[in-house]
Amino acid sequence: MQDASRDSGVESQAYNYAYLDEQTKRMIRRAILKAVAVPGYQVPFGGREMPLPYGWGTGGIQVTAAIVGRDDVLKVIDQGADDTTNAVSIRRFFAKVAGVATTTRTDEATIIQTRHRVPETPLAEGQIIVFQVPIPEPLRMLEPRETETRTLHALSEYGVMQVSLYESIARHGRIAKTYNYPVMVNGRYIMSPSPIPKFDNPKLDRSPALQLYGAGREKRIYAVPPHTPVKSLDFDDHPFEIERWDECCAVCGARDSFLDEVIVDDTGKRMFVCSDTDWCERRR
Amino acid sequence: MTPILSASGLTKRFGNRAACRDVGFELWPGEVLGIVGESGSGKTTLLNCLAGRLRPESGSVVYDSAAYGPVDVHDLSEARRRLLSRTEWGFVNQDARDGLRMGVSAGANIGERLMAVGARHYGDIRRTAAEWLERVEIEQDRLDDRPTTYSGGMRQRLQIARNLVSHPRLVLMDEPTGGLDVSVQARILDLLRGLVERLHLSAVLVTHDLGVARLLTHRLMVMQGGRVVEQGLTDQVLDDPQDAYTQMLVASILPV
Numbered sequence: 139m140q141d142a143s144r145d146s147g148v149e150s151q152a153y154n155y156a157y158l159d160e161q162t163k164r165m166i167r168r169a170i171l172k173a174v175a176v177p178g179y180q181v182p183f184g185g186r187e188m189p190l191p192y193g194w195g196t197g198g199i200q201v202t203a204a205i206v207g208r209d210d211v212l213k214v215i216d217q218g219a220d221d222t223t224n225a226v227s228i229r230r231f232f233a234k235v236a237g238v239a240t241t242t243r244t245d246e247a248t249i250i251q252t253r254h255r256v257p258e259t260p261l262a263e264g265q266i267i268v269f270q271v272p273i274p275e276p277l278r279m280l281e282p283r284e285t286e287t288r289t290l291h292a293l294s295e296y297g298v299m300q301v302s303l304y305e306s307i308a309r310h311g312r313i314a315k316t317y318n319y320p321v322m323v324n325g326r327y328i329m330s331p332s333p334i335p336k337f338d339n340p341k342l343d344r345s346p347a348l349q350l351y352g353a354g355r356e357k358r359i360y361a362v363p364p365h366t367p368v369k370s371l372d373f374d375d376h377p378f379e380i381e382r383w384d385e386c387c388a389v390c391g392a393r394d395s396f397l398d399e400v401i402v403d404d405t406g407k408r409m410f411v412c413s414d415t416d417w418c419e420r421r422r
Numbered sequence: 423m424t425p426i427l428s429a430s431g432l433t434k435r436f437g438n439r440a441a442c443r444d445v446g447f448e449l450w451p452g453e454v455l456g457i458v459g460e461s462g463s464g465k466t467t468l469l470n471c472l473a474g475r476l477r478p479e480s481g482s483v484v485y486d487s488a489a490y491g492p493v494d495v496h497d498l499s500e501a502r503r504r505l506l507s508r509t510e511w512g513f514v515n516q517d518a519r520d521g522l523r524m525g526v527s528a529g530a531n532i533g534e535r536l537m538a539v540g541a542r543h544y545g546d547i548r549r550t551a552a553e554w555l556e557r558v559e560i561e562q563d564r565l566d567d568r569p570t571t572y573s574g575g576m577r578q579r580l581q582i583a584r585n586l587v588s589h590p591r592l593v594l595m596d597e598p599t600g601g602l603d604v605s606v607q608a609r610i611l612d613l614l615r616g617l618v619e620r621l622h623l624s625a626v627l628v629t630h631d632l633g634v635a636r637l638l639t640h641r642l643m644v645m646q647g648g649r650v651v652e653q654g655l656t657d658q659v660l661d662d663p664q665d666a667y668t669q670m671l672v673a674s675i676l677p678v
Contacts, residue, residue, distance in 0.1 A: 293501045297508075297538025304533055305526045307544055308566050373544040 156203040156236040162186055166204035166359070170350060173361035178323030179291070180274050185357035189231075194224060195253060196354025198270035199231070202251050205266065205350070206232060211239045213247035218255035218396065218413035225253075242416050254317075256338040258395045258417040261347035263364070269332040274353040274360065276320045276330040296328050299371060307376055316381065322369045323362055331368075337380045337396045342368040385410040390421040424486050426451045426592055426624045427472065432481035434467055441467035442478065443648045451591075454618055454625045456639030456656060458632060458671070464648040465628040466596055472626060473513055473594050474503045488591060508538050512585030512593040516600045518577035521584070522569045528555060528580055529565045535588040554583040558613060575606035579613065586617060593618075593625040599634055611637050632675055636660055644668045 154160065162184070169183035188196040206212065212232050216225040220242040228251060229240050241247050244259035251268040261267060277287045280298045290296065299320055306314045319336035323329045331342060332351060342349065342362060349362040362368060372378040386393045388409040395417055397410040412418035425448040432445040441464040449455050457465045470476040472483055474495045483495040488510060495503065507513065515521040522531050532551040533541070541547050552562045558579040560572075569577050578598060585593060598614065599607040615638055618625060629635055635642055635656060643653040644665065652665040663669045 289500075293504060295504065295538065297534055300537035300542070301523070301526060301530045301534050304537065304544065304547065305530045308527050308529055308548070372542075374542050375545050 153235050156206050156232070157189075158186060158200065158203045163204045166200055169359045170201065170204065170361060173350070173359050174348070174363050176327075177362050177366050178327030178329040178360060180353075180358040180360045183357055183359050185354050188354065190227070192355040193272060195228060195251070195270040197352030197357075197359070198251050198253070198268050198354075199228060199352075200354060201268045201350050201352035201359060202228075202232065202249060203236070205268075206236050206238055206249060208237065210248045211241050211246055213241050213244060213250045213416075214252075215250065215255060215257065215414075215416075216253045217398075218257070219415045221415060243420075244416050254333050254335075255396070255413060256334055256341045258392075258412070258414045261341075261345055263346040265347040267345075267347050267349050269334075269349065269351045271330065271332040271351045271353040271358075272355070273318075274330055274351065274356050274358040276318075276328050291327060294326065296322075299328055300373075303371060303373065303376075307373070313372065313376060313378075319378075320371050322371060324366050325369075328371070329360060329362075329368075335381065335396055336370065336378075339368070339370045339378070340380065344368070383410060387412045387418060390418045392418065392421055423450065424492065425449055426486050427483070427626070429472060429483045430481055432468065432471055432478045432483070434464075434471055434476060434478040440648045442471065445481070445645075445648075445650055447643060447650075447653065449592075449624055449626060451624050452622050453641065454623075454627060454639045456635040456642045457626065457628045457645060458630060458635050458642060459645035460671075461630060463645040465630075465645055467648075468645070469594055469596055469626065469628050473507065473511070474498070485592070508535050509588050510591050512588075512590040514578075514581055514585055514593065514595040514598045516597040518569070518574070518581045521581045522577060524569050527566045527568055528560070528572070531569065531580060531584050532587050535584065539588070550587065554587050555580075557617075558583040559609070573606075575602055575610060578602065578606075578610055582610075582614070582617070586621065586623075589621070591624060593623050595625060595627045597629055597631075598627070599629070599631065607634070614638060632660065632672065644671065 165184055169181045173181045188199055190196060214225045214229040216222040232238050233240050244257040249266045253270045275287055277290060277299060280302055281287050303313050317335045318330055318333045319339055321329055321331050321339060331339060344365050344367060346364050348364055351360045370378040383397050387397060389411050392412055395412045395414060398413045399408055399410055401408050427449040430446040432442050434442040445468055459465050471478045477496055484492050485495050486492045529548055529551040532554050533547040536547050536550060552565055555562055555565055560576055560579060569580055572580060599610050611634060627639055639656045642656040642659045644651050646667045652659060652668045660672055663672050
């Protein structure tokens with residue numbers, strides 16, 4: 139209770155600490171605890187209206203609001219970049235309503251809220267990474283009925299997911315899915331890793347950091363606790379592979395990071411640069 | 423020998439209307455049982471009760487499982503019933519669209535059951551799918567086409583392949599040839615007859631077409647108003663019907 143009163147309100151302002159009221163934060167923390175206890179299971183929670191539209195990170199922002207404290211250091215990235223509109227807005231939002239220190243450096247952050255990427259710098263023990271999730275249900279495109287997908291999860295009936303990978307190979311000669319690549323968490327639940335490139339999937343496996351996933355529109359929270367096995371689905375004769383580039387980053391020369399292709403002029407000239415701005419800056 | 427499927431005292435009501443009343447029978451391994459009757463006589467409801475899709479008000483359905491021995495279908499946990507239904511059972515729908523995934527290729531449709539029980543080798547799954555496509559007389563170069571590009575008869579044959587790929591012991595069929603033209607019907611009947619014999623399948627076949635029943639089934643059950651009015655060997659029932667309703671049914675076939 140003492141903590142709550144200390145946290146209650148950025149004194150002179152109308153908002154409670156970290157925007158959400160204490161009851162809501164407690165409710166979200168309960169959902170997070172349950173999610174951590176059952177890795178990969180989607181826990182419903184009472185999502186609130188947030189001061190930004192669905193699809194811009196309402197789920198992630200609620201999770202961050204529920205776990206952020208005065209001693210935390212927050213980093214927010216969007217597509218790997220610290221300086222895109224969404225990242226800047228969310229970072230400033232929390233600096234204002236939670237008085238939290240912010241950073242762009244991955245190794246200094248205690249909480250990293252992300253959209254579409256996992257930082258290149260390996261995450262460490264004690265860090266929490268919060269993912270913004272548009273569609274939490276990995277089976278949604280294959281099975282539109284919520285009652286049915288829940289049954290499939292409950293009974294671990296995941297043949298249909300494999301069917302979609304089969305179909306991809308039959309049509310393209312390889313598993314053509316490049317982002318939001320389905321994973322099996324702890325050998326039990328199939329989970330959508332949010333739309334990160336499959337390049338980042340291996341980083342989820344046995345990561346020392348806690349991974350929290352928040353979906354605002356569908357009001358679901360799920361989690362992968364530290365050191366949990368996360369396996370990308372594949373076939374024995376078509377094993378999971380990550381993307382590779384012939385080029386290196388035009389700015390820092392990195393060969394081992396995820397590269398964005400950028401068109402630089404009207405004649406179609408293009409360059410490849412690291413999508414992780416923090417990683418790129420520190421290598422220059 | 424024990425029956426592979428035995429039902430006793432099955433009653434299913436929808437409100438005040440009884441769709442099945444006190445239906446009982448035994449199905450022996452390798453036998454094909456036909457259920458005939460006019461539309462609305464409770465044939466499909468009975469089939470759904472047998473498959474565990476509908477819960478009857480009273481009565482039991484006991485299936486002699488290869489894995490677990492005799493089990494009451496309606497007492498099984500949902501997990502186990504669903505496992506049985508995609509390994510030891512097959513269900514052929516009247517409308518192939520209900521039994522197929524229309525959005526994925528024929529190969530994926532046939533391979534689904536294999537993948538559902540843990541097959542994870544693309545090449546093997548594809549080879550098995552191609553073999554089955556051949557067995558149901560569809561050319562192998564249609565393997566990567568979607569069922570939407572198939573004709574009605576081909577879809578029905580694909581549905582049959584999709585069901586039989588896991589080597590089920592019991593197949594439930596709901597009017598498998600309904601809605602198809604007569605020559606296609608004949609081909610599918612021929613195919614089914616061959617497969618049933620070769621794979622030593624037991625099957626329950628619901629149909630309103632006495633010709634289909636005559637060709638495929640060993641034993642026949644005639645239903646009217648949710649009640650079984652007559653049952654016996656197919657030839658016996660059709661050649662020498664005892665019940666007034668069966669006599670009317672048999673007499674109503676147009677001789678060609």
